Amino acid sequence: MKKRIFSGVQPSGNLHLGNYLGAIKNWVKLQNEYESIFCVVDLHAITVPQDPEKLRKKIIEVAKIYLAAGIDPQKSTIFIQSHVPEHAELAWILNTVAKMGEMERMTQFKDKSQKEGRESASVGLFDYPVLMAADILLYDTQVVPVGQDQLQHIELTRTLARRFNKSFGDTFIIPEYFIKEEGKLIMGLDDPSKKMSKSAKSEYNYIALSDDEETIRKKIKKAMTDSGSEIVYRDDKPALKNLINIYSLLTDRSTGNIEKMYAGKGYADFKSDLADVVIAFLRPFQEKMAKISDEEVLDILKKGADKVRPIASKKLSEVKDKIGFII
Numbered sequence: 672m673k674k675r676i677f678s679g680v681q682p683s684g685n686l687h688l689g690n691y692l693g694a695i696k697n698w699v700k701l702q703n704e705y706e707s708i709f710c711v712v713d714l715h716a717i718t719v720p721q722d723p724e725k726l727r728k729k730i731i732e733v734a735k736i737y738l739a740a741g742i743d744p745q746k747s748t749i750f751i752q753s754h755v756p757e758h759a760e761l762a763w764i765l766n767t768v769a770k771m772g773e774m775e776r777m778t779q780f781k782d783k784s785q786k787e788g789r790e791s792a793s794v795g796l797f798d799y800p801v802l803m804a805a806d807i808l809l810y811d812t813q814v815v816p817v818g819q820d821q822l823q824h825i826e827l828t829r830t831l832a833r834r835f836n837k838s839f840g841d842t843f844i845i846p847e848y849f850i851k852e853e854g855k856l857i858m859g860l861d862d863p864s865k866k867m868s869k870s871a872k873s874e875y876n877y878i879a880l881s882d883d884e885e886t887i888r889k890k891i892k893k894a895m896t897d898s899g900s901e902i903v904y905r906d907d908k909p910a911l912k913n914l915i916n917i918y919s920l921l922t923d924r925s926t927g928n929i930e931k932m933y934a935g936k937g938y939a940d941f942k943s944d945l946a947d948v949v950i951a952f953l954r955p956f957q958e959k960m961a962k963i964s965d966e967e968v969l970d971i972l973k974k975g976a977d978k979v980r981p982i983a984s985k986k987l988s989e990v991k992d993k994i995g996f997i998i
């Protein structure tokens with residue numbers, strides 16, 4: 672029996688190279704070894720305000736990105752989170768298992784609530800990691816492939832599963848995370864001390880998967896660099912290290928090899944080639960995306976939800992029975 676993986680991306684903001692290199696690229700490989708479920712997590716997206724029309728478009732766009740990146744609907748299941756109401760229902764039950772203290776330690780909430788001020792952050796944003804735990808635990812997920820920033824949420828998921836199992840008997844599988852060293856944390860182009868993020872204030876923070884050639888060249892040209900002029904992959908040059916890392920991940924060249932290629936050359940040459948590398952990757956990707964129709968993707972998403980709903984429903988019934996509900 673194949674092990675099961677589950678992961679998701681929020682249909683919010685512009686999906687960027689960090690999302691691809693940290694998460695989606697790994698899913699494409701893993702789908703050959705694992706029974707794979709990939710979700711478009713719309714319930715998570717509304718934890719910060721979203722425009723309804725834009726959200727509808729984004730949900731379809733994220734699913735198209737999965738497909739264009741190489742997620743094969745014959746091998747993997749893709750679906751929209753809100754199409755399986757069991758996610759929200761299990762999240763409610765897990766809310767009664769999670770403790771305020773541990774939730775208050777979640778760094779993503781601390782970061783995100785800082786933006787508008789904690790007082791005006793939604794309760795949903797605070798509760799976000801519990802919903803993520805529900806996503807994972809509903810499907811007896813064994814492995815969760817994500818970027819580094821999600822590690823704390825997976826640790827919380829493990830804690831909630833263990834606590835529930837202890838109180839009510841073995842119910843949930845304790846999931847492992849899969850975080851690939853290379854690509855686990857792509858930093859912002861405008862600030863190499865912060866992760867590349869779709870909710871970043873400036874669009875110069877990220878390269879969106881939808882960026883055109885001109886935008887890509889402009890963004891890479893403007894990307895922060897470190898003092899000095901050598902092209903070296905070193906911790907004391909975090910901006911350059913990040914750019915070399917992106918180059919390496921998109922070309923499968925080692926970072927050492929890239930250093931050699933640019934020995935004696937400067938930032939201008941390196942950046943101009945990096946823009947070529949990014950464009951060479953994104954052009955066919957965007958062409959593939961453009962060929963997928965909304966109807967096609969909606970049909971795949973509906974079939975996906977129909978396929979996973981019975982798994983979720985069975986697990987939720989088991990949970991309800993164990994906690995003393997009448998099912």
Ligand code: ATP
Pocket residue numbers: 679680681683684689690691692693694816817818819820821854855856857858866867868869870871
């Ligand atoms: P936001 O900044 O709005 O929270 P995000 O850019 O982090 O959004 P998510 O939808 O939260 O995007 O993340 C989807 C997946 O991409 C997750 O597995 C996450 O770990 C991964 N990911 C996000 N940003 C990066 C990054 N900079 N480097 C590597 N992986 C990333």
Ligand code: LTN
Pocket residue numbers: 677678679680681712715802803806807815816817821824
């Ligand atoms: N919180 C995740 C998205 C997400 C997820 C999940 C990832 C929601 N539910 C379940 C893995 C498994 C993020 O990347 N921001």
